[in-house]
Amino acid sequence: MSGSEPGENRLPARGADPLDHYVDTAPFDPEAAVRLSPEQERFYLSGQWRLMWLKFKKHRLAVVSGLFLLLVYGSILVSEMLAPVAYDFRNTDFLKAPPQEIHWVRDGAFTGPYVHGYDVSLDMETMSWRYTIDRETVMPLRFFCTGGDYPGARYEFWGLVESSFHVVCPSEGGYFYWLGTDRLGRDMLSRIIQGARISLTVGLIGVAISFTLGVLLGGLAGYYGGLIDSTVQRAIEVVRSFPSLPLWMALSAAMPVNWSPIIVFMGISVILGLLDWPGLARAVRSKLLALREEDFVTAAELMGARPRRIIARHLLPSFSSHLIASATLTIPAMILGETALSFLGLGLRPPITSWGVLLNEAQNFNAIVNTPWLLYPAVPVILVVLAFQFLGDGLRDAADPYK
Amino acid sequence: MIDYIARRLLVMIPTLFIISVLVFVIIQLPPGDYLETLVAELQSQGEAVSQERIAFYRQEYGLGEPIWKQFAVWFWGLLQGNMGYSFEYEMPVADVVGDRIWLTILVSFSTILFIYLVSFPIGVYSAVRQYSLGDYTLTFIGFIGLATPNFLLALILMYLANQWFGISIGGLVDPALRDAPFSLEKLLDILGHLWVPVIVIGTAGTAGMIRRLRANLLDELHKQYVTTARAKGVPPRKLLMKYPLRMALNPFIADIGNLLPEIISGAAIVSVVLSLETTGPMLLGALQSQDMYLAGSFLMALALLTVVGNLLSDLALAALDPRIRLGAEAAR
Numbered sequence: 001m002s003g004s005e006p007g008e009n010r011l012p013a014r015g016a017d018p019l020d021h022y023v024d025t026a027p028f029d030p031e032a033a034v035r036l037s038p039e040q041e042r043f044y045l046s047g048q049w050r051l052m053w054l055k056f057k058k059h060r061l062a063v064v065s066g067l068f069l070l071l072v073y074g075s076i077l078v079s080e081m082l083a084p085v086a087y088d089f090r091n092t093d094f095l096k097a098p099p100q101e102i103h104w105v106r107d108g109a110f111t112g113p114y115v116h117g118y119d120v121s122l123d124m125e126t127m128s129w130r131y132t133i134d135r136e137t138v139m140p141l142r143f144f145c146t147g148g149d150y151p152g153a154r155y156e157f158w159g160l161v162e163s164s165f166h167v168v169c170p171s172e173g174g175y176f177y178w179l180g181t182d183r184l185g186r187d188m189l190s191r192i193i194q195g196a197r198i199s200l201t202v203g204l205i206g207v208a209i210s211f212t213l214g215v216l217l218g219g220l221a222g223y224y225g226g227l228i229d230s231t232v233q234r235a236i237e238v239v240r241s242f243p244s245l246p247l248w249m250a251l252s253a254a255m256p257v258n259w260s261p262i263i264v265f266m267g268i269s270v271i272l273g274l275l276d277w278p279g280l281a282r283a284v285r286s287k288l289l290a291l292r293e294e295d296f297v298t299a300a301e302l303m304g305a306r307p308r309r310i311i312a313r314h315l316l317p318s319f320s321s322h323l324i325a326s327a328t329l330t331i332p333a334m335i336l337g338e339t340a341l342s343f344l345g346l347g348l349r350p351p352i353t354s355w356g357v358l359l360n361e362a363q364n365f366n367a368i369v370n371t372p373w374l375l376y377p378a379v380p381v382i383l384v385v386l387a388f389q390f391l392g393d394g395l396r397d398a399a400d401p402y403k
Numbered sequence: 404m405i406d407y408i409a410r411r412l413l414v415m416i417p418t419l420f421i422i423s424v425l426v427f428v429i430i431q432l433p434p435g436d437y438l439e440t441l442v443a444e445l446q447s448q449g450e451a452v453s454q455e456r457i458a459f460y461r462q463e464y465g466l467g468e469p470i471w472k473q474f475a476v477w478f479w480g481l482l483q484g485n486m487g488y489s490f491e492y493e494m495p496v497a498d499v500v501g502d503r504i505w506l507t508i509l510v511s512f513s514t515i516l517f518i519y520l521v522s523f524p525i526g527v528y529s530a531v532r533q534y535s536l537g538d539y540t541l542t543f544i545g546f547i548g549l550a551t552p553n554f555l556l557a558l559i560l561m562y563l564a565n566q567w568f569g570i571s572i573g574g575l576v577d578p579a580l581r582d583a584p585f586s587l588e589k590l591l592d593i594l595g596h597l598w599v600p601v602i603v604i605g606t607a608g609t610a611g612m613i614r615r616l617r618a619n620l621l622d623e624l625h626k627q628y629v630t631t632a633r634a635k636g637v638p639p640r641k642l643l644m645k646y647p648l649r650m651a652l653n654p655f656i657a658d659i660g661n662l663l664p665e666i667i668s669g670a671a672i673v674s675v676v677l678s679l680e681t682t683g684p685m686l687l688g689a690l691q692s693q694d695m696y697l698a699g700s701f702l703m704a705l706a707l708l709t710v711v712g713n714l715l716s717d718l719a720l721a722a723l724d725p726r727i728r729l730g731a732e733a734a735r
Binding site for chain 2: 234235237238240241242243244245246247249250251253254332336339340343344345346359362363365368369375378381382385386389390
């Protein structure tokens, strides 16, 4: 810092008169005014996704819903093990049996969970089975059993490997129908657990399709504008002016009857997805319209980036969080749609088991009066839809962490 | 304004045309045409097939002609108000549909009314008293309403209505009056039955509307002009009515466009459960028996209803808010 060269001699020579204004010799500290704690510093320096995560975590309900959904989606991997009975096993001794209550205490002493048996008699007047609880029979529940020593214990895991492992199961030779049985004597609890596999994946596949379509069409419309934009706009308007359910009904009724259940399942997912993209396409389009005026897009264009690269590398990441949030919010509509279609008998058909297929049994008025437990599959539908709604709300709030 | 109306009407034409193409494609989707099925069915039952009938259908729909010609025949018929001929009922679709369309319109209209009447006060309350116990309770109920499948609600409400009020199960009209000519008594009877489907169909829409109104009003309430007005001592009620509420009202009108398809969808399944004499059950029946022209006409009628509803809501919005008819189109 010594001014030895000529022309660089800014500081006065040693011993000369002081400068007429004061210069602090201490090194400059930009944080002198506001000192950031390490946490604050980490917060200010963290990237977009981390900020979102921090904001999302504050939304308690959304976090709980997310965990719940993880659990439920995890369960579809091992549905057969969680179900106490094979979902398609018909116990002809217990048709339309009411739910069994789980008891914990017997004669004043804690015994662990057990259920009472039924006394079955045929009511000759109404020609229906009448069930009374037989307090003498006690069937303790077992956990992590592999014996396969009760009716309906054997199943094929994912239709491939035969097994008889269950997380919960009745006592040897006993039965356990916590949520009752349907008209063919099949366990409702097991069927609900099994139905989750189909009902939940329909939503995912449908969303994947509508997501792809929405991003593609919305992206094209928003980026190019002009003719493409007005075509897509018109298409959106057409699809939106159809009441979705009647259209779903028509499309699924048009599926040939001789299609195998799996293809029907795929078909339904595609139908649900095909009609759901306009909302997403609109969101993508309006976001793109706003973003393409930004400087970084002009910069990329000037550097010779092609539209595909600009859309995929520069534009999409800037609002992908919004996309994820809105996709999450469309899944419940799909799940409800599948349920409604199957309920009407136009969607999935047995032997495929989904919540809608199960509810199809509870279609008429008598079902509610005589066998109200057939309505239980509605409970997971409501819970899952609610959870997606809360999760989606949380994600949407978190999607814009700078706000 | 006239300009705007004309433009909107012009836009409707291609939209409706594309919709009709789509509907026709859907009609044609099931393998084989109806005649083949019919002939095969009758022959398997050992019945003679009336040549006249076959000739009639052939001529009416141009069956056996190239596909575009069939479409032209169908579309031309639609334009003339001829919705085709129902194979199953063996009479013109217009006669089959008749009353049902009006009942559908009645149900949809009452549902919209219901949604507005219920969601407006609740939405305003939730926004003004944000985070109060009432707000939380109402929001929670709204969420449940959003998440419950319509048909389930219908089943439960029908059961309760029957248990508590003794209303006949299913239908919009008491069985005794079903075939009676239209009279005041019948109208009152219909109104007495109407509330169950209206509540069921309207719940989801109401919940959604409350959420939107609440969010909009909250945005508006946090703006600076509200603070200014409050600082100047404008009484809270007058302040609310005069400015933010008006601003938050737009979605109420604009959302008819979103509500209408939703309501018609909801009505379709609810009326199947409640066996209302609306279009829903008949559409389902037509789809199941592959009476595709009947189904197609229903789809077309429902889509038309929605498009017209959207048009009306857009016009109302344009009348209310000059920015829309002048600004939005020009800025594009």
